[in-house]
Amino acid sequence: MNAEAKTGQGIGARVLRKEDARHLHGRGRFIADMKMAGLKEVAFLRSPVAHGLIRAVGKPAGAEGEVFTRADLARVKPIRSTIQLPTFNGSDQHPLACGKVRFVGEPVAMCVASGRAEAEDLAEQVTLDIDPLPAVVDARAARDDGAGPFLHDEWGSHLVLTTALDTGIDEVARTAPVKVTRSYHMARQVMNPLEGKAVLAYWDDLKGQLVVYTSTQVPHMIRTAIAEHLGLDQREVRVVAPDVGGGFGYKCVLQAEELCLAWLALTFRAPFRWTEDRREHLTSGANCREHVYEVTAYADTQGRLLGIDADITVDAGAYSVWPFTACLEGTMAARQLPGPYAFRAYRARTWTVATNKPSIVPYRGVARTGICFAMELTLDAVARAVGREPWQVRRENLIAAEAMPFTSPGGAVYDIGNYAGSLDMALGEIDVGAVRRRQAARQAGEPLVGVGFANFIEMTAHGTRAFALAGLPFVPGAEPAAVRLTPDGGLEVRVGVQSHGQGMETSLAQIAHEVLGIDVARIAVVHGDTELTPFSTGTYASRSITMAGGAVAEACDQLARRLAKAAAHLLQCAPEQVELSAGLFRGPSGDIAVSEVARIWYLKPELLTPQMSLESLEVTGMFRPKTDTGQYSYGTHGVVVAIDPATATLAIEDYVIVEDCGTRVNPLIVEGQTYGGAAQGIGTALLEEMPFDGAGQPLASTLADYLMPGAAEMPPIRLRHLEIPSPNTRFGIKGVGEGGAIPPPAAIFNAVNDALASAGVEVSATPLTPRRLFAAIAAWEAA
Ligand code: SMO
Numbered sequence: 212m213n214a215e216a217k218t219g220q221g222i223g224a225r226v227l228r229k230e231d232a233r234h235l236h237g238r239g240r241f242i243a244d245m246k247m248a249g250l251k252e253v254a255f256l257r258s259p260v261a262h263g264l265i266r267a268v269g270k271p272a273g274a275e276g277e278v279f280t281r282a283d284l285a286r287v288k289p290i291r292s293t294i295q296l297p298t299f300n301g302s303d304q305h306p307l308a309c310g311k312v313r314f315v316g317e318p319v320a321m322c323v324a325s326g327r328a329e330a331e332d333l334a335e336q337v338t339l340d341i342d343p344l345p346a347v348v349d350a351r352a353a354r355d356d357g358a359g360p361f362l363h364d365e366w367g368s369h370l371v372l373t374t375a376l377d378t379g380i381d382e383v384a385r386t387a388p389v390k391v392t393r394s395y396h397m398a399r400q401v402m403n404p405l406e407g408k409a410v411l412a413y414w415d416d417l418k419g420q421l422v423v424y425t426s427t428q429v430p431h432m433i434r435t436a437i438a439e440h441l442g443l444d445q446r447e448v449r450v451v452a453p454d455v456g457g458g459f460g461y462k463c464v465l466q467a468e469e470l471c472l473a474w475l476a477l478t479f480r481a482p483f484r485w486t487e488d489r490r491e492h493l494t495s496g497a498n499c500r501e502h503v504y505e506v507t508a509y510a511d512t513q514g515r516l517l518g519i520d521a522d523i524t525v526d527a528g529a530y531s532v533w534p535f536t537a538c539l540e541g542t543m544a545a546r547q548l549p550g551p552y553a554f555r556a557y558r559a560r561t562w563t564v565a566t567n568k569p570s571i572v573p574y575r576g577v578a579r580t581g582i583c584f585a586m587e588l589t590l591d592a593v594a595r596a597v598g599r600e601p602w603q604v605r606r607e608n609l610i611a612a613e614a615m616p617f618t619s620p621g622g623a624v625y626d627i628g629n630y631a632g633s634l635d636m637a638l639g640e641i642d643v644g645a646v647r648r649r650q651a652a653r654q655a656g657e658p659l660v661g662v663g664f665a666n667f668i669e670m671t672a673h674g675t676r677a678f679a680l681a682g683l684p685f686v687p688g689a690e691p692a693a694v695r696l697t698p699d700g701g702l703e704v705r706v707g708v709q710s711h712g713q714g715m716e717t718s719l720a721q722i723a724h725e726v727l728g729i730d731v732a733r734i735a736v737v738h739g740d741t742e743l744t745p746f747s748t749g750t751y752a753s754r755s756i757t758m759a760g761g762a763v764a765e766a767c768d769q770l771a772r773r774l775a776k777a778a779a780h781l782l783q784c785a786p787e788q789v790e791l792s793a794g795l796f797r798g799p800s801g802d803i804a805v806s807e808v809a810r811i812w813y814l815k816p817e818l819l820t821p822q823m824s825l826e827s828l829e830v831t832g833m834f835r836p837k838t839d840t841g842q843y844s845y846g847t848h849g850v851v852v853a854i855d856p857a858t859a860t861l862a863i864e865d866y867v868i869v870e871d872c873g874t875r876v877n878p879l880i881v882e883g884q885t886y887g888g889a890a891q892g893i894g895t896a897l898l899e900e901m902p903f904d905g906a907g908q909p910l911a912s913t914l915a916d917y918l919m920p921g922a923a924e925m926p927p928i929r930l931r932h933l934e935i936p937s938p939n940t941r942f943g944i945k946g947v948g949e950g951g952a953i954p955p956p957a958a959i960f961n962a963v964n965d966a967l968a969s970a971g972v973e974v975s976a977t978p979l980t981p982r983r984l985f986a987a988i989a990a991w992e993a994a
Pocket of ligand 1: 428458459460461463573574575576577750751752753
C-alpha cells in the first residue's frame with residue numbers, strides 16, 4: 212500500500228469515478244443512443260392473457276418480411292435452463308411463444324419497421340386467437356394443489372423444484388421451552404434499472420460475424436447462449452455491452468428478445484434494434500423476489516435460538532431463466548437463512564412453484580432480502596415472547612468472531628467477521644433507551660415510535676463449489692484479467708466482468724495503480740466486449756471487485772516481475788535489488804520509471820537482452836480466492852420510525868448502517884453501493900409491489916402505480932464501517948454490491964413491530980403500504 216500513500220490513487224483512496232464525466236455531461240453511450248444506417252426498430256406483440264392455448268397468430272396482409280412468429284424462427288432453439296438437482300423440472304421457453312402463452316407480456320410476434328411507432332402500429336394489426344386457461348397466480352396455494360391445468364403439462368405438477376434439509380429439528384421441537392411461529396410474505400417486485408433492456412444486432416461482413424450490442428451484465432455468457440441457440444460457432448458471434456444503465460440481476464440472464472434480435476440480424480444481414488420501454492419492463496421482463504415463509508423458532512427462556520424450522524415457497528413465474536434457472540432463490544434461501552446466528556438444529560424445506568407470471572430473475576440480494584426479513588422478524592418475535600430487548604437477544608445469538616470460519620447448519624462456510632461488533636457499533640449510534648423513554652411517556656395522539664435492528668450477511672464472489680451446491684456447476688472459481696503495458700508507459704486492463712454503474716473503470720484502475728504505480732488517468736479499463744476481453748461469466752453475485760480485482764493484481768504482479776528484470780539490467784544490478792514503488796524501479800545506484808522501461812522494451816530493444824524481449828508485456832493473470840465457498844460481507848442496519856396513528860404515515864427518523872466489506876478499494880464507491888442498495892431495500896419495505904389479479908393480469912404498468920423510492924422517500928443515512936480484511940482474497944477485499952439491499956425491510960419492519968408491540972400487533976408482509984399500516988394501527992387501537 213506504499214504507492215497509495217504517495218499518490219492517493221491506490222487502494223483506500225477516494226478517487227472520483229472516471230466514468231462520471233461522460234455521464235454527467237450526457238455523453239454516455241447506451242444502445243438507444245446508437246445510430247446506424249438502415250437501422251430498423253422492433254416492437255413485440257405480447258400476450259394479453261396469462262395462460263392460454265394459441266390457436267392462431269394472423270399476420271396483417273402485405274406485411275411480408277415485417278412480422279414474424281415462432282414458425283419463422285424455427286432454427287432458434289428454445290431456452291432450456293437446467294440445474295443438476297434431482298427434483299428439478301425444466302421448461303422450454305420459445306423466443307416467441309409456441310403452442311401456449313404462460314404470462315401476460317410473453318412475446319408472441321415480432322414486428323419490424325423504420326421506427327418504433329410504426330413497428331407498434333404493425334403489432335396492433337396482428338390478430339391473436341388464444342383459448343384462455345385458468346391462470347396459476349397464488350404460488351402458496353398452487354404448491355399444495357395437485358390439480359391442473361399446469362403451466363408445463365409434462366410436469367404433472369406446479370413444482371419447479373423441492374428441496375429439504377434437516378440437521379435434527381425433531382429433538383429440539385420436543386424439548387425447547389419457547390416456540391414462536393410466524394408467516395411472512397415478500398412481495399413480487401420489478402428491478403427498474405434506469406435503463407431497461409435494449410438490443411441492437413447487425414451482421415458484420417468484414418469479420419463474418421453476428422454483432423449483438425446488448426444491455427447486459429454478462430457479455431461472454433450471452434455470446435455462448437446466442438451461439439448455442441442459433442447454431443453458430445462462438446467465433447461468429449460478438450457481444451458488446453456498451454454503457455449499461457444498471458442491471459441489478461435483470462441483465463445477468465438471457466432474454467428471449469436477445470435471441471429474436473440476433474435471429475433478425477443473422478437472417479436479413481441488416482441492423483435491428485429493440486429498446487424495452489418502461490411498460491414492457493414492468494409487466495413482462497423483470498419480476499423478482501416473491502417469497503412466502505412459514506417459520507418456527509425454538510429457543511430457551513432467554514431467547515437463545517435452539518433451532519429454526521422454515522418452509523419457503525418461491526413464486527417462480529413461468530420459465531427458468533438461463534443460466535441460473537428459477538431455483539437460485541429457493542436453494543440460496545435454504546442455505547443462507549440461518550444468517551449470522553449460531554443455532555444448530557435447522558430444517559428448511561423449499562418449494563419453487565411455477566405461476567402464470569413473468570419468470571423470476573435474480574435481483575440485488577438474491578433471496579437474502581427475503582430470508583433476512585424472515586429470520587430477523589422471527590428473532591424479534593422470540594425476544595418479545597421471552598420479554599427481553601430484541602437487540603440483546605440478537606446479540607447473544609450472533610456467531611462469535613472467534614468461531615470463524617464457521618460452517619452454518621445450512622452448509623455455508625463463513626470466512627471471517629465480527630458480527631456482534633457490527634451490532635454494537637449500530638447500538639452506539641442509536642439510543643435505544645431514549646426510544647424506550649419516549650414510548651413510556653407517549654400521550655394519546657402522539658406518534659408511535661419504534662426501534663429496529665437487522666443483522667445480515669452477504670455471500671460474495673462465490674465460486675464453483677458454492678454454485679455446485681445450487682446445482683449450477685458451470686461457474687469457474689477463477690477469474691482472468693489481461694493487462695498490456697503500452698509503449699508510453701500507460702496500461703490497458705481487459706476484464707470479462709462488465710461495469711454497469713459500479714465504477715469498475717475506476718476501482719480496477721486503482722488496483723493496477725496499487726501494484727504498478729501508474730497514474731489512474733493513464734490506465735484504461737476495457738470491459739463489455741467479447742472481442743476485446745478474456746472469457747468471464749461476468750458481473751453478478753457481488754463478485755467483480757474481488758474476482759477481477761484480484762486478477763488485475765495478479766496480472767500486474769507478473770508484469771512487474773518482467774519489468775523488474777529489464778529495470779535491473781538497465782540499472783546494472785540484480786532483479787532482487789530493484790524495488791518498485793510509486794511507478795519507479797529503485798536500484799542501489801539509481802532509479803528508472805516504469806514508463807521508461809516500457810519505452811525501451813518496445814522501441815529500444817537493443818538496450819535489453821534478447822531473452823527479455825521474449826517476455827511479453829501483455830499478461831493474463833488468473834485469480835482464485837483461497838476458498839470458493841464465498842466471502843462474507845456483513846453488517847447491521849438500525850432504524851427509528853415514528854408512525855402517525857391518525858394518518859398511517861411512517862417517518863424514518865433515523866437510519867444507521869454498519870457494514871464490513873473487508874478492504875475498501877474506493878470508499879466513495881462503497882458508500883454509493885451501500886446507499887443505493889439501501890434505497891432499493893427501503894423500496895422493498897415500504898413501496899414496491901407488482902400486483903396481479905386472479906386472472907394473472909399485472910395491475911401496475913407505469914411508475915405511477917408501481918412506486919419507487921425517490922429522493923423525498925430517502926432518509927438521511929449514517930454509514931459506519933468495520934474493515935476486517937478477508938484472509939482469502941487479494942488485499943482482503945470482499946464484495947459490496949448487494950449488501951445494502953438485504954436488511955432494510957427487516958430493520959424497518961422490526962422498528963414498526965416494536966412501535967406496535969404494546970398491543971402485540973405485528974406486520975409481516977411487504978410492502979408496508981399506508982393501507983397495511985392503517986390496518987395494523989386499527990388492530991393496535993382495538994387491542
Ligand atoms: S442479483 Mo446479481 O446480478 O447476482
